[in-house]
Amino acid sequence: MTCGDLRAGDAGREIRVAGWVHRRRDYGGLIFIDLRDRYGLTQIVINETEAPAAAEVANRVRNEFVLEVRGKVARRLAGTENAKLETGEVEVQAASVEILSEAQTPPFYINEPDAPVDETLRLRYRYLDIRRRPMLDRLLLRSRLVSAIRAAHERAGFVEVETPILLKSTPEGARDFIVPSRLQPGSVYALPQSPQQLKQLLMVAGMDRYFQIARCFRDEDLRGDRQLEFTQLDLEMSFVTEERVMDFVEAMIVEVSRSVVPDRPIQQLPFPRIDYHEAMERFGSDKPDLRFGMELVDLDPALGEGITGFRVFDEVRAAGGRVKAIVAPGMADASRSGIDELTEFARRHGARGLAHISVLADGPAGAPAAHSPIAKFLGDDRVSAIAGAAGVKPGDLMLIVADADAEVVADVLGRLRQELGLRLGLADENVLAFCWVYHFPMYQWDSDGGRWHATHNPFSGVLPEDEKLLVTASGDPYKPSRQDPAGKARALQYDIALNGWELGGGSVRIHKRELLERSFALQGYSLEQMHERFGGILEAFDYGAPPHGGIAIGIDRWSALFAHQTNIREVMAFPKTQSGADLMLDAPSAPEPEQYSELGLRFVGLEIEGKQS
């Protein structure tokens, strides 16, 4: 019997319930106790005259004591039912109360779900935080999500395979966590950033359809949507094209979403599939929030040929850059400080400035009046032209970014769009707007390393028509340069975005050794390095590798979005702080001297002062 399941029909039953004291109301001769477990609350009544021994115990009871109560279920007196509780029609008339465990006064309110609690305290006493309904509900939601994912994959014939946590360093961008080996002093394991190579080897092994709810580790700075360790739905399929992978994943996501959050509408089916360049042009983001419009507008045509008179624009245009804008509806009355704040936001993300045009609703003679500090340079005609091109309506604010670097323009406007879209309440909180963004550029030039850097994954395949671009300008495959045609190659690579968050990404991989070696060479790996770091998989590809592709989806982010949270800590039972600390267990901590010697290690100290116990 739990604290959540007694109903009117149970009246008369002799039962036993156990749980935590949620709240106690003492009337002297009559004590009410709301007993709580994860299933709900049940009211216990202890009547001094009917059960004197129970009343004596109940007098000592305090919040969060753990009790076992025996008694009879009874309908509550007419007029005293509590409609707020599922069990509100009945109560348990206690015959006996046993204290299973006493409790100190908790450091924060467990029985008031809306009470603000300091983050540090929540993390330090996470086991108490999880007793609170909101946190508990989020973990239950996450559990349902993972269950639904497993069910969907099993139905589709996927095999769940576990892969090792002690691994060799994986060739992805992030810093590895290192685990020293005792059996082989001087050598280390790395914790997986993802099971990438292993799942590809499973494809070579003939597993055909693999999935795993995999723990991944990346030793990088934390953010609201990033922890040192996190969980991915990792999957891989053989004999597939990118369409086949996206089709399956999309169907799986829809099935899971409908099962876990049936009341949240999916904005568009099938999910929009947006080419990377189109996404950057229209939304300035590779993870666009499609719940609202506010798309980027190219002002170049409306500015016309030749000199505009505004030097910033003219210089940018002469340098082959871009002048683009977004229109923030209803923001024409933004204050000076409001504009300054947006300008600062734009600068922080790399813009040199932020121009604006506000169109007031009450222009003279009914004609909307455009106001802008740059009007005196551009002239009224050009201001009207670009305002018209952007579709500005009275009351709107147009925000313009001009830069020689097209990526800066897209990035800044994309971030402004997302920020303002949320601030202005343009995004329906309840809607799930999934979309695919695909055909990412294969590589980005890494000027420090003098090599091409895989945009997403070093094994990603290339569009068949772009295969010929995977060559160097120098002719020597091991001498990449910024001028290589490879910079234009597009990858068979797709990301899934949800409401402006990147949920996951994947690709169809290169499964032919020859092409893989060409791609790795562009990424700056010599033959030797290739064999050192990827020898296993290169060799495997010589034994009959099927074409394959897959995806990895962040379970933490997915859960957080389903739970209306912006921080993945809220859907993790035991997360770490931004400085990577576990405040409950006080990790990380200094190793014991014996541990050093066993591992053949010595702490030589760092230039950082402080923790060196």
Add this chain to the structure above:
RNA sequence: GGGCUCGUGGUGUAGCGGCCUAACAUGCCAGCCUGUCACGCUGGAGAUCGCCGGUUCGAAUCCGGUCGAGCCCGCCA
């Protein structure tokens, strides 16, 4: 590595140079109360204001440093 914000009884906040012998709410403790469900009433205990240093006749209040937490940039898919 950098920027910003926060740190006051158990908890959440107020106070932001002397009127603070630090306020309010809640929690806690004690007493009363047989139908409440954020029960009520009466009384009580409880913080020297994260830590260190400085400015000042005087600091919770100003300055510097430090520790911790959060947000962001870099980093990271």
